[in-house]
Amino acid sequence: MSARPAKDADVTQVVGHFINGVDVADNGRTLPVTNPATGQVTKHVAMASAKTVERAIAAAQDAFPAWRNTPPQRRAKVMFRFKQLLEERADDIVALLTSEHGKVLDDAMGEFSRGVEIVDYACGIAELLKGEHAKNVGPNIDSWSELHPLGVVAGITPFNFPAMVPMWMFPMAIACGNTFILKPSEKDPSAPMLVGHLLSEAGLPDGVFNIVNGDKEAVDTLLNDARVQAISFVGSTPIAEYIYATGTKNGKRIQALGGAKNHAIVMPDADIDNAVSALMGAAYGSCGERCMAISVAVCVGDNTADTIVAKLSEALQDLKVGNGADANNDMGPLVTQVHHDKVRGYVDLGVEEGADLVVDGRNLTVAGHEDGFFLGACLFDRVTPDMRIYQEEIFGPVLCVVRVESQEHAMQLINDHEYGNGTCIFTRDGEAARYFADNIQVGMVGINVPLPVPVALHSFGGWKRSLFGDLYAYGPDSVRFYTRRKTITQRWPSGGVREKAQFSFPSHS
Numbered sequence: 001m002s003a004r005p006a007k008d009a010d011v012t013q014v015v016g017h018f019i020n021g022v023d024v025a026d027n028g029r030t031l032p033v034t035n036p037a038t039g040q041v042t043k044h045v046a047m048a049s050a051k052t053v054e055r056a057i058a059a060a061q062d063a064f065p066a067w068r069n070t071p072p073q074r075r076a077k078v079m080f081r082f083k084q085l086l087e088e089r090a091d092d093i094v095a096l097l098t099s100e101h102g103k104v105l106d107d108a109m110g111e112f113s114r115g116v117e118i119v120d121y122a123c124g125i126a127e128l129l130k131g132e133h134a135k136n137v138g139p140n141i142d143s144w145s146e147l148h149p150l151g152v153v154a155g156i157t158p159f160n161f162p163a164m165v166p167m168w169m170f171p172m173a174i175a176c177g178n179t180f181i182l183k184p185s186e187k188d189p190s191a192p193m194l195v196g197h198l199l200s201e202a203g204l205p206d207g208v209f210n211i212v213n214g215d216k217e218a219v220d221t222l223l224n225d226a227r228v229q230a231i232s233f234v235g236s237t238p239i240a241e242y243i244y245a246t247g248t249k250n251g252k253r254i255q256a257l258g259g260a261k262n263h264a265i266v267m268p269d270a271d272i273d274n275a276v277s278a279l280m281g282a283a284y285g286s287c288g289e290r291c292m293a294i295s296v297a298v299c300v301g302d303n304t305a306d307t308i309v310a311k312l313s314e315a316l317q318d319l320k321v322g323n324g325a326d327a328n329n330d331m332g333p334l335v336t337q338v339h340h341d342k343v344r345g346y347v348d349l350g351v352e353e354g355a356d357l358v359v360d361g362r363n364l365t366v367a368g369h370e371d372g373f374f375l376g377a378c379l380f381d382r383v384t385p386d387m388r389i390y391q392e393e394i395f396g397p398v399l400c401v402v403r404v405e406s407q408e409h410a411m412q413l414i415n416d417h418e419y420g421n422g423t424c425i426f427t428r429d430g431e432a433a434r435y436f437a438d439n440i441q442v443g444m445v446g447i448n449v450p451l452p453v454p455v456a457l458h459s460f461g462g463w464k465r466s467l468f469g470d471l472y473a474y475g476p477d478s479v480r481f482y483t484r485r486k487t488i489t490q491r492w493p494s495g496g497v498r499e500k501a502q503f504s505f506p507s508h509s
Helices: 050-068 072-088 090-101 105-122 164-175 190-201 216-224 237-249 272-288 302-316 337-353 407-416 430-439 475-481
Strands: 017-019 022-024 030-035 040-046 132-138 141-149 152-156 179-183 209-211 228-234 253-257 262-266 294-300 356-359 378-381 398-404 422-426 444-447 483-491
Touching: 017 050, 017 190, 030 090, 050 141, 050 152, 050 179, 050 209, 050 216, 072 090, 072 105, 072 164, 072 190, 090 105, 090 190, 105 164, 152 164, 152 216, 164 179, 164 190, 164 228, 164 475, 179 216, 190 209, 216 228, 216 237, 228 237, 237 253, 262 272, 262 407, 272 294, 272 302, 272 398, 272 422, 294 302, 294 407, 302 356, 302 378, 302 398, 337 356, 337 398, 398 407, 407 430, 422 430, 430 444, 475 483
Parallel strands: 152 179, 152 228, 179 209, 228 253, 262 294, 262 422, 294 398, 378 398, 422 444
Antiparallel strands: 017 022, 017 209, 030 040, 132 141, 141 483, 356 378
């Protein structure tokens, strides 16, 4: 993590870890935590050693037997109380999100609210864990299935949603009877730490939920420890692939969500003004630091493209960029100086590759925040599929416009891309929309909805190199991921009757 250390050397607060219900200090390595709007270091975060991570695993292992035997209704009561506490502390959590990630307050509240939806879903765990029963599957034989927790499970989460993405994981994992270890991003650790304390306040037994802040050493310890049964991950595709390969090699259940390059098709018959408004929010909201952000607008026909580019260029003149803590702003800074420089480098690359940079945000300066990590909105036109700015995930406020002649051509571009996370189409034509939904090779699809993030009762996940593993995040798939099925078949012979040995395979004959 890069910062401007000269005027920040006196910052001494260190965010440690949360293990077995208490804060745990770590006297080893630390990294700075920066306010992206000011460029100033506000605190430091401890990097857990392997020994510290093993301490958290041991705490979770010790807590598992009692927690797995806790009735689901009692687990649900903890979730109900946790949800109440989250809502009571919403403003505090949102303020932490803005001060460490940089996103504007409205966006931070939206993130928080979507996370709470998953907690709400977990409150119904008693219904979700009901097994299945079949009577007389054979002569006097009954059979039923049960869902059993796995044991110690872990989650590794990214910087862009430090509250919501952890809540995609641990509420359902815990409600299913597992114990959990969270390794959040070291860039914005304070919101997850507050959430951990609220879980304890809600009555969760010590050791059921633990937090270790750290880097690759912590991640590798979780991947290689045999006591950890499953790991959920959200982040970039190269790391997702590493998590999946290493974890499955070690016999773990892995769910690793990777990167994205989300396309929006704009058809000639679309409501252009509404499409422009939708693209503004989907491309530049949260400074583009979303795995569901629209980063490519595929315009069908030059007239469509010309209109979209002109209206976007005009709308971007009114985009308010500044400190996320100011409710009047639409977009805040990027999360760190390193990430800022990376995104700016992609804009430079796009110019070198020959794309038309219609709106250039590289030289934006925010008065009073000259040291902040601000990059203005950027809009490229006439981007082609051979360009790196088209192929690679930029993760910043950069929208690429690609021009095609037909819906089929637009869909072929999307289907050919290595990522398959999210996509949408803007159209008034029901036939075109239905054809798109049926034939596009992407996991989450919107029809006039630019960010088709599934609600809590569905599940979130992409296709192709956007997901490694078989099960999506949260929703019904989370029950499948965090439990294993056991099927019991029983028969009680009649008393006093000696039965002959049966040497044929059991059947219904």
